[in-house]
Amino acid sequence: MKAAVFHGPRDVRVEEVPKPKAGKGEIVVRVLRCAVCGTDKRIFVHGQKNVVPPAVTGHEIVGIIDEIGEGVRGFELGRKVIIATVVGCGKCIYCRREQYNLCDEFTAVGYDYSGGFAEYVKVNARIVEQGNVILIPDDLKPDHAALIEPLSCVLNGQEYLNPQKGDRALVFGAGPIGMMHASALKAKGCDPVIVADVSDERLDYVAKFGVGTPVNTSKGDPAELILKTAGGEKFDVAVTACSVKAVQGLALKLVRKKARVSFFAGIPKDDPVLPIDTNHIHYNEISVFGAFSSNLKHYHEALGMVARGEIPADKFVTHKFKLDDILKAYATIEAGQGIKIVIDCE
Ligand SMILES: [Zn+2]
Numbered sequence: 001m002k003a004a005v006f007h008g009p010r011d012v013r014v015e016e017v018p019k020p021k022a023g024k025g026e027i028v029v030r031v032l033r034c035a036v037c038g039t040d041k042r043i044f045v046h047g048q049k050n051v052v053p054p055a056v057t058g059h060e061i062v063g064i065i066d067e068i069g070e071g072v073r074g075f076e077l078g079r080k081v082i083i084a085t086v087v088g089c090g091k092c093i094y095c096r097r098e099q100y101n102l103c104d105e106f107t108a109v110g111y112d113y114s115g116g117f118a119e120y121v122k123v124n125a126r127i128v129e130q131g132n133v134i135l136i137p138d139d140l141k142p143d144h145a146a147l148i149e150p151l152s153c154v155l156n157g158q159e160y161l162n163p164q165k166g167d168r169a170l171v172f173g174a175g176p177i178g179m180m181h182a183s184a185l186k187a188k189g190c191d192p193v194i195v196a197d198v199s200d201e202r203l204d205y206v207a208k209f210g211v212g213t214p215v216n217t218s219k220g221d222p223a224e225l226i227l228k229t230a231g232g233e234k235f236d237v238a239v240t241a242c243s244v245k246a247v248q249g250l251a252l253k254l255v256r257k258k259a260r261v262s263f264f265a266g267i268p269k270d271d272p273v274l275p276i277d278t279n280h281i282h283y284n285e286i287s288v289f290g291a292f293s294s295n296l297k298h299y300h301e302a303l304g305m306v307a308r309g310e311i312p313a314d315k316f317v318t319h320k321f322k323l324d325d326i327l328k329a330y331a332t333i334e335a336g337q338g339i340k341i342v343i344d345c346e
């Protein structure tokens, strides 16, 4: 079969590799689509310690069950599925609470295990057993289903934010994750939903998708520009969906009493310390949350939202490339173009 094999930073080659076989407890999935995540691009550029070459990355996978190993129950050949990314150790306190993303020993599809930038992907017994192969409606378009994984991460973050109808919402970052946050906040009745970014090109999509009100914060004082766009009032929920430390401070400054703030995106490891006025948090009863990856329940929630058309999935997929052209997909992301880029592995 064909696979995009990562041999090292900036060295991905589409080549012939042996097609995987389903052993005991395993499932082989024929990949229809695998969307490209920001982390896939980061691995392509810099590599990552849990991706040991030669490796196949890609974790936003949609496919068809092609082979079912001995002992696997509850699946039929030919059914459409997505594969959840994170696999816990199964023993620790977090795994017993089904919080696999918080497991200290967690491993992941498309990182530790071969991923979806290939014609077939094998799901090992531990991953099948955890429930990571998720059946989806057969009539759900593969392009749309490829959005479920990133949306599940967004919904994990929003579980903490608990957005309510009429809440005023602010999202920093108009990349795919920021746009998904904005659409989910909008779907939950937040009004207004302000999306701040420094790229007019990306902000154009905010209006085009109808997910919020764009504001370019590079054109003056960011706080002033945001408040002006929002009619002068502060926010009930704020999400930082860009890896910029200053934005975390800005988010805290721009929320009102009883607000919830998600530090959704990580920031560069070499400079993560932010001085904050903790009295501002104390007296105003502001809650600040982290969020990392997602859990199975968030996949099911995201699947429901995509299937019910609650996010503009058609618009989200701005670029699609064949597996042979995966380098073009990375180049497109590096050029800062598009929102969600999907690899067609059929
Ligand atoms: Zn992802």
Ligand SMILES: [Zn+2]
Pocket (backbone or CB within 6 Å): 088, 089, 090, 091, 092, 093, 094, 095, 103, 104, 105, 106
């Ligand atoms: Zn664990």
